[in-house]
Amino acid sequence: MNFNFKYILLLLFFLLLQILWFNHIKLLGYITPIIFLYPLLILPPDKNENLQLFLAFFSGLFLDIIIHTGGVFTAVSVFIVYTKKIFFWYLDKPGKKPVNNLFELDFFKKIIYYVIYIFIGIFLIALLQSFQISFVISRLPYIFINTFFSLFFIIFIEYLFLIRENK
Amino acid sequence: MLKLIKFLLARNSLLLFLGMEFIAFILILNNNLYLKYQTNDIKTEISGFYNSKINSFNKYTSLADDNLKLLEENAELHKKLLNQNHINYSKNIWDSLDVIPAFVLTNQYQMINNIVLLNKGSKDGIKPKMGVIGSKGIIGITLKVSPHYTAVLSILNRKNMISVSPKHSNQFGFLKWDGKEANILNITDLPFETLIRVNDTIVTAGNSNIFPKGIPVGKIINIKKSNDSKIYQIKIKTFEDFTGLDYAYILKNSLAKEYEQLKDSLDEF
Known part of the structure; x- marks a missing residue:
């Protein structure tokens, strides 16, 4: 996916979805799925990294301003965008064409990629909100469950989009 | 330097990332109350430590100014005290009393x-024959005055003689120093009729325009009666410690000149 109007709309759509709907969801009483990371994760890491960082920064800042979380989402989204290339470097094998596009990955690897970065995202959000590592460790089950639900919604929304695109 | 610039330019995304994270952390710190209080505690600790060091240095350097301020305040308090307690006894002479603070140089x-x-000195309105007191009692009388300095004839000077009286008596004698021991003076010519005991307080008699009545001088430590001359021989210990004088207050009576003129004119008769 290139940087175009469609991508900006997708980013805005996920941000609004996060703010207007997912932030009000309390699954099992305390789980709020984090889905705003999806548009940031699907961008290929080799494409205009600075612009990706700016998009991550402003989308995180937008969330922080709306839900009064200081700079938590800004820090997390920037961190995810900058470090996601590590996953692709890990996939690089000598003699093989480097993988830079998420859509070139098979389903299983893509799920692992989502799980890793959603988990990191939720973990960092908890850590930056509390600034107490003992508290975050005590909340690890919640973070795992939240990762699962976030992944579920992301896959579900992605599937909906893919169905629409295929149609 | 060029290498460093090239290195930074090659990693501009890293710089951008670090800059954005820095901004985000500033926002987090400003928003998170727990962190804010925690960092405020650290900030308070650091600034408190720094300010205490600066303050102690400033206090040390401004000690002279502080002393001067305290001296002036003390002078004002002395003035009020003298006006309240002593002026009533000698109202005709001490209607207008001022107290000038000064540092003891020698x-x-x-x-x-x-x-x-x-x-x-004279630029501060000091003239010869003015009373000088310390924080606890009298010190002496101004002798010679230059524009900026004043020499005071201490009560520890054999040429000095000040009229004093017991606190609760109108009888008076003369304060004299025998030149032997600092802080120990003699009172001579106090009549036998005066009722005195050891530890009684001696104050100025207020017989002149130099000291008003009632300024503390010292305490009686020894009394001797001489049958032949019918006067007491009294030793007193001064309230003011002459071995450690730092400040002095000069008593200025603006009506002193008028009093002296009248006194001089009376001497002719």
């Missing part, structure tokens, strides 16, 4: 005729 107490030098 303080003699080991000689036979001791002098105290003050850092105020």
Whole structure:
């Protein structure tokens, strides 16, 4: 996916979805799925990294301003965008064409990629909100469950989009 | 330097990432109350430590100014106290009393005729024959005055003689120093009729325009009666410690000149 109007709309759509709907969801009483990371994760890491960082920064800042979380989402989204290339470097094998596009990955690897970065995202959000590592460790089950639900919604929304695109 | 610039330019995304994270962390710190209080505690601790060091240095450097302020405040309090307690006894002379604070520059107490030098002079309105007191009692009388300095004839000077009386009596004698021991003076010519005991307080008698009545001088430590001359021989210990004089207050009576003129004119008769 290139940087175009469609991508900006997708980013805005996920941000609004996060703010207007997912932030009000309390699954099992305390789980709020984090889905705003999806548009940031699907961008290929080799494409205009600075612009990706700016998009991550402003989308995180937008969330922080709306839900009064200081700079938590800004820090997390920037961190995810900058470090996601590590996953692709890990996939690089000598003699093989480097993988830079998420859509070139098979389903299983893509799920692992989502799980890793959603988990990191939720973990960092908890850590930056509390600034107490003992508290975050005590909340690890919640973070795992939240990762699962976030992944579920992301896959579900992605599937909906893919169905629409295929149609 | 060029290498460093090239290195940074090659990693501009890293710089951008670090800059954005820095901004985000600033926002987090400003928003998170727990962190804010925690960092405020650290900030308070650091600024408190720094300010205490700066303050102690400033206090040390401004000690002279502080002393001067305290001296002026003390002078004002002395003035009020003197006006309240002593003026009533000698209203005709001490209607207009002012107290000028001064630092003691030189303080003699080991000689036979001791002098105290003050850092105020005629420019401050000081003239000869003005009373000088300390924080606890009298010190002496101004002797010579230059524009910026004043020499005071200490009560530890054999040439000095001040009329004093027991606190609760109108009988008076003369305060004299025998030139032997600092802080120990004699009172002579106090009549036998005066009721006195050891430890009684001696104050100024207020017979002149130099000291008003009632300024503390010292406490009686020894009393001797001489049957032949019918007067007491009294030793007193001064309230003011002459071995450690730092400040002095000069008593200025604006009506002194008028009083002296009248007194001089009376001498002709």
